[in-house]
Amino acid sequence: MTREVIIRNSLEGIGEGEVALHLAHILCLAGSCEINYNGDSFTIRERDCTIIRATQLVGDIQCTDDFRVEVIYIDPVFIEKATPNNNYGMRGSLSLAQNPVMHLTDEEFERCRRDFEEVGRRRLMVWHHFHDDLMLSTVQTLILDFFDFHARIGGDTSEIQSQAALTMSRFIAMLERGDYRQNREVTYYASELCIAPKYLSEISKSITGNSANWWINRFTVLDISRQLRDRSLSFVDISEMFNFSSPAYFSRYVQRYLGESPSEYRGKITGDSISIGSRGISLVTS
Numbered sequence: 559m560t561r562e563v564i565i566r567n568s569l570e571g572i573g574e575g576e577v578a579l580h581l582a583h584i585l586c587l588a589g590s591c592e593i594n595y596n597g598d599s600f601t602i603r604e605r606d607c608t609i610i611r612a613t614q615l616v617g618d619i620q621c622t623d624d625f626r627v628e629v630i631y632i633d634p635v636f637i638e639k640a641t642p643n644n645n646y647g648m649r650g651s652l653s654l655a656q657n658p659v660m661h662l663t664d665e666e667f668e669r670c671r672r673d674f675e676e677v678g679r680r681r682l683m684v685w686h687h688f689h690d691d692l693m694l695s696t697v698q699t700l701i702l703d704f705f706d707f708h709a710r711i712g713g714d715t716s717e718i719q720s721q722a723a724l725t726m727s728r729f730i731a732m733l734e735r736g737d738y739r740q741n742r743e744v745t746y747y748a749s750e751l752c753i754a755p756k757y758l759s760e761i762s763k764s765i766t767g768n769s770a771n772w773w774i775n776r777f778t779v780l781d782i783s784r785q786l787r788d789r790s791l792s793f794v795d796i797s798e799m800f801n802f803s804s805p806a807y808f809s810r811y812v813q814r815y816l817g818e819s820p821s822e823y824r825g826k827i828t829g830d831s832i833s834i835g836s837r838g839i840s841l842v843t844s
Contacts, residue, residue: 563693564631565678569593569621572629573613579735580631582616583700584608585667585674589625594618597780600659602627605667607660609704612734615780617787628674632697634731640697642705660707670707673700722761725751729758729770733777740801742778744770779815786812786824793820 564577569591572582590603594617595610602608610616613631632640662670680696683689729747741747747770748755755770762770778800785796797808812820 560681562633562636563677563681563697565681566629566631567627569619569627569629572610572619573616577613577631580613580633581637582608582610582613583630583632583674583704584610585628585670587626587628587671589622591619591621591625591627593620595658597776597783600657602659603661605662605664607662607667607670607704607707608658609660610658611730612777615784617784630674630677630700634734636694636697637701640694641701642698660704660711662707666703666707666710669703673703676700722765725753725758726761726765729762730773733773736781738774738778739781739799742774744774747774775815782812783816783823786820789824796820 561576564580566577569584571577584602584607586602586604586606586608588604590601592599592601594600595615597615599618600608677693677696677700680692683692686692728751732747732750737747744755744758748758751758759770762768762773766773768776782796782800785791785799791799793808794805797805800808802808802811809820812818812823816823
């Protein structure tokens with residue numbers, strides 16, 4: 559259980575090492591911090607709760623000196639087990655992918671702080687004969703409160719059909735585990751989900767407002783932009799990493815979605831900062 563739920567008090571190492579694939583649940587206790595996530599900049603302030611599904615898409619973290627935070631990293635398989643069997647989580651999680659920061663009321667902040675403390679306390683009770691079930695129940699309470707916070711902020715989502723929500727959730731999970739590095743065709747994901755490509759595009763559009771192809775390219779472009787920051791990787795290395803048929807095709811893809819060639823894009827990178835072109839943020843829906 560220690561690997562499924564990991565607790566830290568800083569954002570250092572987010573998206574790396576043992577928490578590379580974990581979902582991050584962040585509660586800001588003081589100060590503020592600016593992060594780049596999913597191609598956009600967000601500010602986390604005191605009493606904000608932030609949920610980041612794909613921590614590998616976080617970069618350029620700049621925090622104030624008085625920034626204090628609690629972070630609970632949870633393994634995605636464990637999250638799936640703990641998530642209540644309702645269809646709220648789908649649109650909520652996708653909405654959080656667009657804006658992961660939730661501004662809490664005073665009551666919500668105190669409730670969230672107690673939830674964090676309880677997860678930490680229960681995690682240490684390894685002597686408990688039913689520790690796994692205990693943690694499952696405790697994390698589920700945390701998730702339900704997140705649902706409640708987001709329902710106030712984002713409104714009701716009861717109109718989402720549960721089967722469509724489940725299908726969309728599985729599609730996003732495939733992208734989060736990196737399937738887009740080898741497969742960027744909607745037909746691949748539809749086949750894996752045992753549905754028609756047209757149906758996958760329809761439910762993606764109806765639930766998220768964006769097509770399945772948009773989500774595939776979104777994950778791909780953000781990952782490529784991260785790899786371009788690593789100057790130890792050649793363009794050929796990155797092209798092969800993403801299974802492009804040739805470096806020339808890779809270059810054309812980058813030009814299309816980032817608005818400039820790989821060499822031009824890398825030339826603009828200074829230190830740990832990264833500037834994603836307008837085409838990288840506003841992918842064409844198709």
